[in-house]
Amino acid sequence: MKVLAALSGGVDSAVAAARAVDAGHDVVGVHMALSRNRDQFRTGSRGCCSIEDAGDARRAADVLGIPYYVWDLSEKFEQTVVADFFAEYEAGRTPNPCVRCNEHIKFEALLDKALALGFDAVCTGHYARIELRPDGSRELHRAADLAKDQSYVLAVIGPDRLARSMFPLGDVASKDEVRAEAARRGLGVSAKPDSYDICFVADGDTHGFLRDKLGARPGDIVDAEGQIVGAHDGAYAYTVGQRKGLAIGRPAPDGKPRYVLEVQPITNRVVVGSAADLAVGAILADDAGWLAGDVEPPVGIGGVPSRDAAWFDCSAQVRAHGTAVDARARVLPGGRVRVELTGDPGSPGLRGVAPGQSIVLYDGTRVLGQATVGATERMTATTEVRE
Known part of the structure; x- marks a missing residue:
C-alpha cells in the first residue's frame, strides 16, 4: 500500500x-x-x-x-x-x-x-x-x-x-x-522526552493563555447556597472538579477542601462545594458517533433515529488517562446518549465530570463510540438506575 x-x-x-x-x-x-x-x-x-x-x-x-x-x-x-x-x-x-x-x-x-x-x-x-x-x-x-x-x-x-x-x-x-x-534503528529521537500539555500553549500556562485572549472578567465564587466565598478574574479559567487555584480566603464550614462544581458563564460565577458533590450518577451526552454498528439505534426517514435504542452494558471513560467505570447506555434520537453508572451506589464512581469533555464507551477493550458531555446528574446513596 x-x-x-x-x-x-x-x-x-x-x-x-x-x-x-x-x-x-x-x-x-x-x-x-x-x-x-x-x-x-x-x-x-x-x-x-x-x-x-x-x-x-x-x-x-x-x-x-x-x-x-x-x-x-x-x-x-x-x-x-x-x-x-x-x-x-x-x-x-x-x-x-x-x-x-x-x-x-x-x-x-x-x-x-x-x-x-x-x-x-x-x-x-x-x-x-x-x-x-x-x-x-x-x-x-x-x-x-x-x-x-x-x-x-x-x-x-x-x-x-x-x-x-x-x-x-x-x-x-x-x-x-x-x-x-x-x-x-539509529533514530536520534530514541531518548527524546514525551510530549505533554497542550501543544499550542508553549509555556504550559493555560490560564494565562486564556486570559491573554479573553481578558480579565472579574466575578464571584459562590457556594452551593449562593453565598459569596471568593472572587475570580475570569470564570472561563475554571473547570468542574478543580481544587487548586481557587484563592478562597476562608475554609468551608466543615474545614474540608472546596472544589469547582459548576461554571456559569452568563452570571460569571463559579460555584464550589465538597468532594461528595462531584459524584456523578448519570451523564447525558451529545453528538454521539459510533465505531460499533451493533449499538446504533434503528433509523427512520432520512436516517434519523425513529426511537430510543435498547440499553446495553459497557464501561465509560471521561478522561484520556482516566479509569473506566461500569455503566449502561442508551442511544437517543438526535445524536444523544444517556449513560448511567451501574456499580455500587456508595462507590466513588465518576467525579468532576465537566460539560465539553468526551465520554468514550467500551466493551472490554473494544471502543463502541463516543459523545460530548452535555449535562450530569448527581450520584446519591439512593441512586437507582431508571428503566
Missing part, C-alpha cells in the same frame, strides 16, 4: 513509520505545521509541532530513507482546534484539544488530503489496536500497553477513517520497547 506516515518529530511516530516500511509499504513522511508562530524550543513544558520537532522529523525520515514533506495545516488548526478551545472555555465548558485535533486535523484534513493524493492509508504513532471482524470491518481496541493507551482520543474518528488508519504500535508491551527499537 501507499502509506502516508505522520511524523511529529517524536519517537513513537518515527518507529511507527519504520514498521510501516518494514511491512513493505510505500511510505512517505509528512510533518504537520500547525502553528505559524511556533517556538523553536519549548520552555516549561513539552508540546509538539515546534520547529525543533520538524527538524527531528526530517532526520528520522532521512534515516528511514523515505521522502519527507511539511504540510501547512495551521489555518485549519487555528479555525477548528484553537477556536474551539477558546469558545468552549468561554461557554463554561472544558474541551479536549487532543480529541478535536484527531477529529479535525489528523483524521480529517491530513487523511482527506492523503486520499486525494492517492495514498491508501495514514500511519501514526498512536497506541491503539485495530482488529478485523469476520465481515472485514474494523474495530478499535485499547493498546496492549494500557498505560500508554490512546484509544480514548481516537474514538472520534469514525468507521470510515478507521478503515484508512494504521497504528503499528498498538501491540508493543511498553514505551521502553519503542525507545529501544528506535535506538537499534
Whole structure:
C-alpha cells in the first residue's frame, strides 16, 4: 500500500513509520505545521509541532530513507482546534484539544488530503489496536500497553477513517520497547522526552493563555447556597472538579477542601462545594458517533433515529488517562446518549465530570463510540438506575 506516515518529530511516530516500511509499504513522511508562530524550543513544558520537532522529523525520515514533506495545516488548526478551545472555555465548558485535533486535523484534513493524493492509508504513532471482524470491518481496541493507551482520543474518528488508519504500535508491551527499537534503528529521537500539555500553549500556562485572549472578567465564587466565598478574574479559567487555584480566603464550614462544581458563564460565577458533590450518577451526552454498528439505534426517514435504542452494558471513560467505570447506555434520537453508572451506589464512581469533555464507551477493550458531555446528574446513596 501507499502509506502516508505522520511524523511529529517524536519517537513513537518515527518507529511507527519504520514498521510501516518494514511491512513493505510505500511510505512517505509528512510533518504537520500547525502553528505559524511556533517556538523553536519549548520552555516549561513539552508540546509538539515546534520547529525543533520538524527538524527531528526530517532526520528520522532521512534515516528511514523515505521522502519527507511539511504540510501547512495551521489555518485549519487555528479555525477548528484553537477556536474551539477558546469558545468552549468561554461557554463554561472544558474541551479536549487532543480529541478535536484527531477529529479535525489528523483524521480529517491530513487523511482527506492523503486520499486525494492517492495514498491508501495514514500511519501514526498512536497506541491503539485495530482488529478485523469476520465481515472485514474494523474495530478499535485499547493498546496492549494500557498505560500508554490512546484509544480514548481516537474514538472520534469514525468507521470510515478507521478503515484508512494504521497504528503499528498498538501491540508493543511498553514505551521502553519503542525507545529501544528506535535506538537499534539509529533514530536520534530514541531518548527524546514525551510530549505533554497542550501543544499550542508553549509555556504550559493555560490560564494565562486564556486570559491573554479573553481578558480579565472579574466575578464571584459562590457556594452551593449562593453565598459569596471568593472572587475570580475570569470564570472561563475554571473547570468542574478543580481544587487548586481557587484563592478562597476562608475554609468551608466543615474545614474540608472546596472544589469547582459548576461554571456559569452568563452570571460569571463559579460555584464550589465538597468532594461528595462531584459524584456523578448519570451523564447525558451529545453528538454521539459510533465505531460499533451493533449499538446504533434503528433509523427512520432520512436516517434519523425513529426511537430510543435498547440499553446495553459497557464501561465509560471521561478522561484520556482516566479509569473506566461500569455503566449502561442508551442511544437517543438526535445524536444523544444517556449513560448511567451501574456499580455500587456508595462507590466513588465518576467525579468532576465537566460539560465539553468526551465520554468514550467500551466493551472490554473494544471502543463502541463516543459523545460530548452535555449535562450530569448527581450520584446519591439512593441512586437507582431508571428503566
